[in-house]
Amino acid sequence: MKTSPPAGWWFEIETSAGNFSARITARGLAELRFPGERAPKATGTDAPPAALIILRTTVAALRAAIAGTPHSKLPPLDWGGATTFQQSVWRELQRIGPGCTRSYGGIAARLRKPGAARAVGAACGANPVPVLVPCHRVLAADGGLGGFSGGLEWKRRLLAAEGVAAAATAK
């Protein structure tokens, strides 16, 4: 693995839930970090217009997601480096509508890999763009929260915004 810094520009996005950090490349949104997470200093001042357009779409989609209102347009996503399995999981996540949930096993079954629920969980954990790729809509088979890269509190919060009453009994 190379140690060179990732390509793209970092932006800070203000929302009602705090300041998110986003890394945007020429190809799309590559990474999104929750408020409080460590992120490089914003470097977007010298970003090209194309990146700013992606940023604008990202901001709108992010704020809509936090408010629990369906967003019709997502920014292009830069999944460079992700495995095909991860990408198929993330694509499946994007098909889950607002207010709907699936189980890890359910996602695995839809990918024609019943039994790969644990691998789906791992792919969710590797999701670089939480919130917009709704890994928070994936619950454990028993209705429990399972896990979340940004913390269970965020998962519960995002689900609540969409009107989903999660079992909320984190193991």
Added chain:
DNA sequence: GACAGATGAAGGA
């Protein structure tokens, strides 16, 4: 090749 993980199901108390 070995190990770890955001699961799920089965069996026992």
Added chain:
DNA sequence: TCCTTCATCTGTC
């Protein structure tokens, strides 16, 4: 009914 254990599948080192 709850708890523990094991099987399953994939990604990472």
